[in-house]
Amino acid sequence: MQKFGPTAQELDVLVLGAGPAGATAAACLAPHCRVALVGGRAVHAGPAIGESLPASARTALADLGVWQIFQSEGHLPAWTRQSLWGSDQPSMQDAIFDPHGHGWHLDRPRFDAMLRTLARERGAHLTHPAEVRRLHCAPEGGRYPWHCEMKTADGPWMVRCRFVVDATGRSARVVRQAGAQLQRQDRLVCLHTWVQGGADVPAGSTLIEAAADGWWYSADLPGGTRVIAWHGDGDLASVQGCRTAGDLLERARRTQLIGRHCPPAAQALVPLRAAPANGQWPSQAAGSHWLAVGDASLAFDPLASQGLLHGLVTGQMGALVVREHLGGNMQALPAWNRQLQEVAQAYRDNRARYYAMEQRWPNEPFWQRRSAQQPAGVASAMH
Ligand SMILES: Cc1cc2nc3c(=O)[nH]c(=O)nc-3n(C[C@H](O)[C@H](O)[C@H](O)COP(=O)(O)OP(=O)(O)OC[C@H]3O[C@@H](n4cnc5c(N)ncnc54)[C@H](O)[C@@H]3O)c2cc1C
Incomplete structure (x- = not known):
């Protein structure tokens, strides 16, 4: 059941990006506050790359309440x-x-559709596709500091909201707008x-x-x-x-x-x-009235095969952090920043170890570059 129609002007949370991370975050927030899930262009108009989901994602899917549906989706x-x-x-x-x-x-379009349906059924207002025309944050702007102007299939839509979740994938729209630096690996x-x-x-x-x-x-x-x-x-x-x-x-x-x-x-x-397919992370994964989930918070080298699980987990955990922040816990966003920095560091160390296992082409630029990125201790451990 939707809590408001497309003409609504005020929201608690605007989730930008209707991929797995955004849909998960919206599904977890919707029972507790007024949420809109806004997707960019029509998601995966062509075939998706062909991602795999690790077995450990079972727990995240069960926590979300979609494990049974997921199993029946081919x-x-x-x-x-x-x-x-x-x-x-x-x-x-x-x-x-x-x-x-x-x-x-995965059948990726079906996977994404399952999560968007969950968000909608739990009460999120789904607008997809939509194009963000203007996004502006005025921190002194009272209860609704964010102003967003969108072009949707039903015409222009303007909303004011308390908080924005950046789930725009590698483009990290809100992260960049907030002035955080994107580090490309x-x-x-x-x-x-x-x-x-x-x-x-x-x-x-x-x-x-x-x-x-x-x-x-x-x-x-x-x-x-x-x-x-x-x-x-x-x-x-x-x-x-x-x-x-x-x-x-x-x-x-x-x-x-x-x-x-x-x-x-x-x-x-x-x-x-x-x-x-480069690894990528922002200097900050949360700031004044926003936080990032999924690839916007950390995009993995596909060798890790972790991106979708990261989207599901950060979607769920990020929603909790947003609720704590809106409930007045001023430590919630700084803690999210620290947590994401730790995850990014663990990813960088694991990636370096994995690339260091391949020593057959020491003079090839692709491998030389990766061997130069090894953290202290990894190279010597190989000899
Ligand atoms: C080559 C390759 C192989 C991969 N293989 C795997 C794998 O095997 N296993 C795995 O787990 N992961 C894999 N990944 C990673 C995985 O695809 C991503 O981690 C995952 O799609 C991220 O989900 P997300 O919801 O964060 O972002 P996305 O799925 O990118 O969704 C972001 C959404 O935001 C929308 N959007 C963008 N900008 C805006 C805007 N301004 N306003 C509104 N909406 C916007 C987009 O249209 C999109 O719908 C691979 C990635 C690559 C590149």
């Missing part, structure tokens, strides 16, 4: 993970040995396409393979397709020279593991796509 179990990393010998991990069970290869980009899945590899498998100029990822997706993705630095000639999906598949065929998914007859189902 996401593909991720049973095995084969990797070629730091050695010429492939290693295999089977979900049977994971105490959490298996993860999933590197120039990683993901070049990808999809091919028809075949019987040549077991269903539900994930493959990861390091190469001289980056690393590869391939996974089954719901609907019988497979994603073929290469992650390299966008300023290096190797990436700049890969211009078509045909170029990408050609390169994939020269790899040891991923090549198995690209037999000579395999055709790309869509033209080559590129997505920024």
Whole structure:
């Protein structure tokens, strides 16, 4: 049941960005206050990259109350993970040995729609798509310091609100507007396409393979397709020279593991796509009358495979922090800042350790750059 219509002028919380993090935050806030969830452009108009959700996300989905629905939505179990990393010998991990069970290869549009529906059913006003025309915060502006002007399908919409949650993903709209600096870790980009899945590899498998100029990822997706993705630095000639999906598949065929998914007859189902994939974090994840969740608070290198879980967890925890702040706890936002800084530090350390495990191409720029980013102690621990 909606608590107000699209003409409402005053809200407690405006959640900008209707991806997993924003929808989760709105769903957790809606039973307690007046919330609007505002999405940017139509989310995932084309096929999504083909993300996987780790098995440990089960708890976050159960806490949200969507575990049963999630199980019935056709996401593909991720049973095995084969990797070629730091050695010429492939290693295999089977979900049977994971105490959490298996993860999933997501039907991402369905996943996002499930969370947006939850937010709406719990009472959030959903406006999607919408374009933010003007966003302005006047801290001295009394009870409703934020003013936001949007263009929606139903015409212009102006709201005043007490608090804004930045869930705008990597674009971190509110974070940047508030003057926080975005730190970009590197120039990683993901070049990808999809091919028809075949019987040549077991269903539900994930493959990861390091190469001289980056690393590869391939996974089954719901609907019988497979994603073929290469992650390299966008300023290096190797990436700049890969211009078509045909170029990408050609390169994939020269790899040891991923090549198995690209037999000579395999055709790309869509033209080559590129997505920024660099780690990124803001100097502040909360400030006067705002906080960030999901990728806006910390975007991971996809090697971590943690972005969606981070969105679910920060969506839920961020909603609690907003409620505490609106309830008068002045320590809630500074504590969120500290917590996100700790998570970002743990991510940077883990990422450095993982890249340091690959020592086969010490003279290649892609690996040299990552070895230079290792924190003290990591490089020496390898020798
Ligand atoms: C190549 C690649 C592979 C990945 N693989 C995985 C994986 O295997 N597993 C995993 O867990 N994660 C993976 N990720 C990360 C994952 O995609 C993100 O972490 C996740 O989508 C973040 O969710 P979010 O809700 O924070 O942001 P998003 O999903 O980006 O949603 C943000 C929303 O905000 C909207 N928006 C933007 N600007 C505005 C604005 N001004 N006003 C209103 N709305 C706005 C956008 O339209 C969008 O709908 C991968 C990422 C990349 C790049």
